[in-house]
Amino acid sequence: MTPLPLALTMGEPAGIGGETTAKAWRALRESGPAFFLIGDPAQCPDVPTTMIEAPEQAAAAFATALPILPRPLAAPLRLGHPDPANAPAVIGAIEQAVQLALAGRVGAVVTNPIQKAVLTAAGFRHPGHTEFLGELAGDGGPPVMMLACPGLRVVPVTIHVALAEALRSLTTAMIVEQGRIVAAALRRDFGLAQPRLVIAGLNPHAGEAGTMGREDIEIVAPAIAALRAAGIAARGPLPADTMFTPRARAGYDAALCMYHDQALIPIKTLDMDGGVNVTLGLRIIRTSPDHGTALDIAGQGLADPGSLIAALRLAGEMAASRARESAP
Numbered sequence: 001m002t003p004l005p006l007a008l009t010m011g012e013p014a015g016i017g018g019e020t021t022a023k024a025w026r027a028l029r030e031s032g033p034a035f036f037l038i039g040d041p042a043q044c045p046d047v048p049t050t051m052i053e054a055p056e057q058a059a060a061a062f063a064t065a066l067p068i069l070p071r072p073l074a075a076p077l078r079l080g081h082p083d084p085a086n087a088p089a090v091i092g093a094i095e096q097a098v099q100l101a102l103a104g105r106v107g108a109v110v111t112n113p114i115q116k117a118v119l120t121a122a123g124f125r126h127p128g129h130t131e132f133l134g135e136l137a138g139d140g141g142p143p144v145m146m147l148a149c150p151g152l153r154v155v156p157v158t159i160h161v162a163l164a165e166a167l168r169s170l171t172t173a174m175i176v177e178q179g180r181i182v183a184a185a186l187r188r189d190f191g192l193a194q195p196r197l198v199i200a201g202l203n204p205h206a207g208e209a210g211t212m213g214r215e216d217i218e219i220v221a222p223a224i225a226a227l228r229a230a231g232i233a234a235r236g237p238l239p240a241d242t243m244f245t246p247r248a249r250a251g252y253d254a255a256l257c258m259y260h261d262q263a264l265i266p267i268k269t270l271d272m273d274g275g276v277n278v279t280l281g282l283r284i285i286r287t288s289p290d291h292g293t294a295l296d297i298a299g300q301g302l303a304d305p306g307s308l309i310a311a312l313r314l315a316g317e318m319a320a321s322r323a324r325e326s327a328p
């Protein structure tokens with residue numbers, strides 16, 4: 001059976017998404033996975049494109065041209081210069097991709113990066129895709145952000161909030177709920193029978209026995225005990241400064257971190273061009289490159305497509321694995 005195509009959203013049209021999409025199509029056109037762009041043909045002027053009316057037409061066209069399900073831009077495309085007038089198309093592409101995934105017409109949603117402040121200025125209420133997707137396709141719990149590259153998976157328990165707010169909002173219950181979602185996803189989608197989780201401490205030296213803050217004793221440690229009581233292999237709180245060394249990384253399958261940059265600095269430093277952002281805890285599969293819109297290099301031919309290619313490949317693998325699981 002031919003796999004379902006992947007829906008790739010336009011992202012911020014003034015960013016590098018069009019360039020990396022075209023480069024990814026060139027890299028994957030023979031091997032797959034087949035995907036189509038929900039976007040405007042002006043985004044990809046350097047590759048052959050073909051307009052499709054439905055996802056079902058994408059696979060047959062993919063080897064010879066990049067299939068595009070058209071969503072025209074309201075304002076002319078100027079690379080490096082986002083126009084809020086295009087925000088409805090950017091948001092609409094995400095909504096359309098999710099609807100197609102919920103209807104079982106695409107295998108997964110892959111998102112190109114959005115320029116968050118531009119969407120916010122246009123009235124978008126969500127700080128990122130993760131939170132928006134939680135609203136569109138949540139599965140009863142919170143959406144969970146996991147970034148993955150060969151040899152490292154990280155999960156920021158608090159995501160797109162100011163650091164002061166992250167510290168205020170962190171609770172034992174959040175860590176436990178996300179730990180459960182991560183363990184279940186690693187079993188289901190990543191083939192790990194008994195995933196090993198580590199939990200970062202919040203404070204320097206994981207609080208140094210309470211002498212550098214009591215959060216690790218009062219918030220983080222009880223979460224680890226609860227996860228262990230639920231049969232999940234979890235340990236910590238670990239001092240965050242040493243838990244990403246090669247030796248330490250060999251001892252776990254995913255690291256839960258207490259705030260955004262604690263998780264994302266190590267993985268982007270290790271593998272900016274190969275890391276993939278996966279949203280767990282949804283009713284659909286969603287992946288994304290780990291980088292942003294890179295407005296500073298848009299239109300210069302410098303954008304590395306590696307992370308988008310990795311995101312498309314991982315989405316294809318996850319979709320194939322779920323299709324096998326649900327086959328009679």
Ligand SMILES: NC(=O)c1ccc[n+]([C@@H]2O[C@H](COP(=O)([O-])OP(=O)(O)OC[C@H]3O[C@@H](n4cnc5c(N)ncnc54)[C@H](O)[C@@H]3O)[C@@H](O)[C@H]2O)c1
Binds near residue numbers: 016020116289302
């Ligand atoms: N999934 C997403 O939608 C997503 C992810 C991350 C950031 N963003 C958004 O992107 C915007 C810009 O964010 P930022 O500047 O912090 O990060 P960024 O990843 O866009 O850029 C950081 C630096 O890395 C470079 N870079 C990024 N991707 C590259 C690539 N593929 N090839 C070569 N160089 C690359 C850029 O030129 C820049 O110098 C913000 O609005 C942010 O919120 C969106």
Ligand SMILES: N[C@H](C(=O)O)[C@H](O)COP(=O)(O)O
Binds near residue numbers: 127131277
């Ligand atoms: N926090 C992510 C990062 O820095 O890479 C990024 O902003 C993506 O978030 P969404 O997938 O929620 O848009």
